[in-house]
Amino acid sequence: xxxxxxxxxxxxxxxxxxxxxxxxxxxxxxxxxxxxxxxxxxxxxxxxxxxxxxxxxxxxxxxxxxxxxxxxxxxxxxxxxxxxxxxxxxxxxxxxxxxxxxxxxxxxxxxxxxxxxxxxxxxxxxxxxxxxxxxxxxxxxxxxxxxxxxxxxxxxxxxxxxxxxxxxxxxxxxxxxxxxxxxxxxxxxxxxxxxxxxxxxxxxxxxxxxxxxxxxxxxxxxxxxxxxxxxxxxxxxxxxxxxxxxxxxxxxxxxxxxxxxxxxxxxxxxxxxxxxxxxxxxxxxxxxxxxxxxxxxxxxxx
Amino acid sequence: xxxxxxxxxxxxxxxxxxxxxxxxxxxxxxxxxxxxxxxxxxxxxxxxxxxxxxxxxxxxxxxxxxxxxxxxxxxxxxxxxxxxxxxxxxxxxxxxxxxxxxxxxxxxxxxxxxxxxxxxxxxxxxxxxxxxxxxxxxxxxxxxxxxxxxxxxxxxxxxxxxxxxxxxxxxxxxxxxxxxxxxxxxxxxxxxxxxxxxxxxxxxxxxxxxxxxxxxxxxxxxxxxxxxxxxxxxxxxxxxxxxxxxxxxxxxxxxxxxxxxxxxxxxxxxxxxxxxxxxxxxxxxxxxxxxxxxxxxxxxxxxxxxxxxxxxxxxxxxxxxxxxxxxxxxxx
Numbered sequence: 001x002x003x004x005x006x007x008x009x010x011x012x013x014x015x016x017x018x019x020x021x022x023x024x025x026x027x028x029x030x031x032x033x034x035x036x037x038x039x040x041x042x043x044x045x046x047x048x049x050x051x052x053x054x055x056x057x058x059x060x061x062x063x064x065x066x067x068x069x070x071x072x073x074x075x076x077x078x079x080x081x082x083x084x085x086x087x088x089x090x091x092x093x094x095x096x097x098x099x100x101x102x103x104x105x106x107x108x109x110x111x112x113x114x115x116x117x118x119x120x121x122x123x124x125x126x127x128x129x130x131x132x133x134x135x136x137x138x139x140x141x142x143x144x145x146x147x148x149x150x151x152x153x154x155x156x157x158x159x160x161x162x163x164x165x166x167x168x169x170x171x172x173x174x175x176x177x178x179x180x181x182x183x184x185x186x187x188x189x190x191x192x193x194x195x196x197x198x199x200x201x202x203x204x205x206x207x208x209x210x211x212x213x214x215x216x217x218x219x220x221x222x223x224x225x226x227x228x229x230x231x232x233x234x235x236x237x238x239x240x241x242x243x244x245x246x247x248x249x250x251x252x253x254x255x256x257x258x259x260x261x262x263x264x265x266x267x268x269x270x271x272x273x274x275x276x277x278x279x280x281x282x283x284x285x286x287x288x289x290x291x292x293x294x295x296x297x298x299x300x301x302x
Numbered sequence: 303x304x305x306x307x308x309x310x311x312x313x314x315x316x317x318x319x320x321x322x323x324x325x326x327x328x329x330x331x332x333x334x335x336x337x338x339x340x341x342x343x344x345x346x347x348x349x350x351x352x353x354x355x356x357x358x359x360x361x362x363x364x365x366x367x368x369x370x371x372x373x374x375x376x377x378x379x380x381x382x383x384x385x386x387x388x389x390x391x392x393x394x395x396x397x398x399x400x401x402x403x404x405x406x407x408x409x410x411x412x413x414x415x416x417x418x419x420x421x422x423x424x425x426x427x428x429x430x431x432x433x434x435x436x437x438x439x440x441x442x443x444x445x446x447x448x449x450x451x452x453x454x455x456x457x458x459x460x461x462x463x464x465x466x467x468x469x470x471x472x473x474x475x476x477x478x479x480x481x482x483x484x485x486x487x488x489x490x491x492x493x494x495x496x497x498x499x500x501x502x503x504x505x506x507x508x509x510x511x512x513x514x515x516x517x518x519x520x521x522x523x524x525x526x527x528x529x530x531x532x533x534x535x536x537x538x539x540x541x542x543x544x545x546x547x548x549x550x551x552x553x554x555x556x557x558x559x560x561x562x563x564x565x566x567x568x569x570x571x572x573x574x575x576x577x578x579x580x581x582x583x584x585x586x587x588x589x590x591x592x593x594x595x596x597x598x599x600x601x602x603x604x605x606x607x608x609x610x611x612x613x614x615x616x617x618x619x620x621x622x623x624x625x626x627x628x629x630x631x632x633x634x
Contacts, residue, residue: 071529071533072532073529073532073533090532090535091529091532091533091535092533092535093533093534093535095533096533097529097533099526099529099530101526103524103526103527103529103530105527105530105544105545105548105549106627106628107548107549107627107628116534116544117534120534120535120536120540121534151627171534
């Protein structure tokens with residue numbers, strides 16, 4: 001299992017046409033009162049089936065924008081996203097999203113929240129009992145079968161996030177998109193959730209794109225870490241291959257020299273190469289100047 | 303040592319009991335005692351001031367006079383009912399006799415045409431307000447949902463809603479009266495024109511709070527929930543049923559409660575002028591009657607109107623608690 005993922009992963013110089021998920025030269029401009037703001041510039045990434053990708057970078061660098069473009073919630077200004085050579089231009093259950101703040105419907109129980117997704121995705125493909133089994137199976141996978149019939153306000157934050165993951169998994173997505181899934185959780189719960197996610201990943205071998213702020217989380221979970229430069233015009237700065245063998249154990253890894261090397265590389269990228277501190281002063285004029293040039297370009301074109 | 307520990311223990315138990323007692327006492331004071339005190343002071347002030355106000359119809363009614371009128375109104379109701387049953391009995395006997403004489407006789411049953419009692423008028427008012435409110439809800443809630451979903455429709459209709467919202471029922475009434483007379487022409491009318499006029503006026507005035515609250519509720523749904531719906535590609539109808547309606551139920555109910563309050567207030571005015579046989583007409587008739595008891599009877603009607611308004615609001619609240627998932631939104 002781990003061997004196959006490794007083999008496919010090592011071919012970084014892969015043929016872009018054949019990639020499972022192809023994020024191709026994506027630019028993203030947002031209109032603002034001062035002209036358009038270029039959030040992303042030439043983001044180009046090819047992802048293989050079964051690969052676990054982490055997007056890491058400082059806040060405001062456009063990680064979520066990348067994820068929303070893959071999800072189809074945003075449309076790229078230039079370039080685009082191809083999933084199995086088909087263009088992505090609207091949201092869909094084959095690209096399930098686990099939202100940062102769980103986004104469970106508060107009036108439905110855990111079971112009903114997953115049911116809504118299952119009813120929609122497998123409306124005709126499954127019988128009633130098959131659906132019930134499938135919903136329960138997914139809730140068991142995230143260890144939430146004991147609180148199936150509780151509402152979101154009756155369970156803890158970590159449990160809510162588990163149900164959110166169960167809902168996404170129940171759609172049997174081609175790609176699982178996770179937007180800082182554990183960002184709002186305390187450290188212990190987060191570690192626990194990461195372990196569960198690794199177990200699930202071992203079983204299902206999903207293609208995952210996960211946004212994170214947490215360096216340890218990125219190294220622990222990913223096959224590749226995509227480090228993004230600071231915005232505006234954020235793009236992919238460096239890509240780090242994580243060749244640590246599966247299954248990974250956080251305690252054993254703490255002393256592993258390779259793990260620590262990867263960790264320090266991410267840290268170096270974030271806190272030396274892409275320091276955010278000096279940007280805070282310079283940011284505003286930079287944005288304005290850029291907006292000005294865009295406006296000027298527009299005028300020239302006109 | 304053990305002795306002191308036991309004493310401390312006993313002391314703390316005593317303290318706990320004292321605290322529990324105190325909280326129970328506080329609860330009783332706040333929910334029972336203070337309201338009673340408030341009402342008592344109000345009644346005292348009322349009876350004192352009433353005595354010093356002299357109108358052309360005699361002394362302004364104090365609490366005593368009003369209570370007396372309540373029992374008088376109830377007595378009138380029972381005698382009127384007795385008269386009605388007596389009338390139907392007489393009619394039956396008469397019809398039976400006629401049938402005996404002539405087997406081919408076609409039995410005619412005539413309805414009793416005595417005047418409406420106070421209780422009848424309360425019932426008429428309740429029926430009218432409920433019908434008017436329901437008509438408004440049937441129009442307002444779907445319209446509000448649609449406006450909440452579509453920014454364009456909202457921009458188009460918002461000025462109209464804002465302009466019509468503050469219009470008094472008294473301004474609508476002449477227009478509605480003429481409209482009903484012009485359009486509702488039937489030889490065998492199912493409902494009277496005055497009922498229809500009051501109903502439509504009530505609907506026209508109670509429409510707007512529901513439209514506004516529903517559209518705000520729908521347009522302020524958490525964008526994450528909308529994204530869930532997008533990712534699932536829910537069809538429009540399922541989207542409304544599964545996401546939009548439950549999410550905006552608290553706001554819809556707030557609008558409905560506001561509207562029901564408005565409807566009840568408007569109804570009294572509408573009935574007064576449209577002569578729909580309800581509480582409004584009762585007040586108007588008593589005013590026109592101008593007997594020495596009229597003011598006390600009107601005051602009795604005022605108390606009943608207030609009480610029913612309060613009850614209607616409570617019923618809506620209970621309904622909201624039943625329907626809404628968010629119990630905290632259904633507080634008083």
